[in-house]
Amino acid sequence: MTTRRCTVTCLIIVLLTAAALVVLDRFGKGCRKVGPTGAIQSGQIVKKMADDPKEAYRIWRNAGYQGRTILYVADRWESFDPGELIPAQMFRAYPLQLYNTAKLLEDEHLSGVTLLYVASMNKIIRRIVAIMPEAEVARLTVAARKTKDYRVSDKELFVSRQAFPRWYSTGANFGGVEEPVLLYVGASYFKHAEPEELYRQLVQAGLHTDCVILCNEAGKDSVSAKEVAKLNVFARLIGISPSEQPHRTVPAS
């Protein structure tokens, strides 16, 4: 084998590798479906009130959002064992009765507890950033120390579950997200916080979004009329009149 041939082969493979890296990166980013974006008070973004998380999910689904970061604001992080949602199959015979887990979860197991999990399984979201009350972040920090992949800093907690990345911080420590997010604000958050405070924190962080969903979280034990009233105040702050909905839904591009 000649030196020249070796060199040519190396160059071709290195170039192909570089091209593959660029293409993969663009492919991944291209799979994100984002609508027109702006600050939370902007008039060109989708802003909706939802009664429960299922409705919020349907809004995301119908708009075609994919591969997104969600900014999830609520009073607590719902924990459950995904393995218990679909029991182990006792009868297994050929031909195997198989299914797409993401689709099954969406059809049969979507709830306020499973919302984010189902959205992640169905490619709507790829990362979660959560704003929670201080006590909840502290509780999650203790729990995270028992896991294998976590980082704790003054500002936030990072934990991954089966390599799915999640960040938790308080409203005061929230430092923004580097890309437009799907913003979900649950009424339960206002059990421990004021709407003006959250509004100020999000604006100060320079948050950009294409879809804001304010959810009454109907049926959640920590939500009363008081929290819903505060959510409505927050809605007015960002330019939604709670009575005049639904707002337009712009298909994601």
Place this chain on the structure above:
Amino acid sequence: MNNDMTRQKTLWMLALITLLALFLNCFQLGSQPVSEDDYYVALSAINYTESGQLGPTMWNHPCLRNIIVYWFLRAFGTGVLGAKGVSLLLGTLCTPLIGLVTQRLFKNNRIALIAALLWAVDAMVIDFSRQGINDIYLAFFPLAAIYLFFRFRESGNQAWLLGSGICFGLGLASKWSSLFPQLVTFTLLVVSIHKETKGFLSQRLVRYGHAAVLLLLVPLLVYLLTFIPWFSRGYSLAEWPALQWSMYRETSQHVGYKPKPWDDRDNKAYKWFVVPSVFVDPFMNMDSPDGGKMLPKFEDSATVVLGVANPLVWLLVLPAIGFVLRRGIRERDEGALYLAALFLITYLPFVLSPRPIWMNTSLTVLPYAIMAVACFVWSLAGCFRRAQLILALYLLAVLVVASPLYLLACGKGMRIPVMKEYLTEKYLVQIKKTMPTETGTVTPENSAAPAGNLTKDN
């Protein structure tokens, strides 16, 4: 001892041994109960390929299995061929590969045939060639890569080396432990380039670069490309290292996905070739002729698949490696040194690992172990006057021991009267406690297996 066997005759013999392997791997495979692992391998294939989702089984390992199994399911349906066809194919193809690689290592056709035969009848190999999970890939892809590497060295045609790099990449995309034989092979290539280019510095540097590109960069590229479904979830290249880090954190500290409901202390790699070892895989499958309306008896639903190491082969491994290493050093035998390095560099990290290493991982080192044993018994027999007779008696003894082990590897243990009680007592007591006890109609409450089988831990 006589080594005068023509190449053509060797290939015919190898083909016959491969047919034997195919028969052993296929026999009554359709009637072997489907384990939870088999089922979840198929589900994970759909999850990953359609949704880019890791899991539900073995999320911390690379994802090649999901992609190949998915396309097998699409091509052959959800029957036995779709679910287990890949393992069956790769497990069977390992047999000729063992022969071809051994022949090149020792330049001896008979040692090659002995190695192929020992591989074909090994219960661990048969066990994992009949399962959906991907441990057998860890034998196949590095072996294929090593074979192609030899073809490159014989011909100088770099297409073989490119093929070798691709196969190493596919091995890496199965499990990271494929990295060990890859590094050994890369080192051998660098050493041989060093020898061949004495006095030609620029040529040497170019060929080093060529080796690095084909045996390091190409595998990395192949590995990366198997994550395309994951990228389809919207992830960018900058997020990929975090995924690898999460996988690494889990893999390096892995102690099992769930606690095993039986005495699970047999998970130290140093034991594999020192004491008789066994890989245990008990599971429940309440498959019944009426489509699952009535619960069959517990004993009729329980399957215990045992991958029992054939002591006549496995207990010879360490002496055989010592022998091969000694021969390599004394005779400056490159093939022997390469084999010893393949074994030691692949095996020692498992031995030294502080976390449990279950025996399914032994398939990563078993090809090299068996090649060494084949060389060892051939050389040992050669010390005797009636060498061929001794060798034949040894192989006969291996086959005699392998016969009952074969039944256990096929999950027939619970059908053997004495074994049934033993297996129930040893492995099924805890599982039995969690199962519905009465024979009766299945209700939604009792139709879910609470513990059942557990995914293989690696």
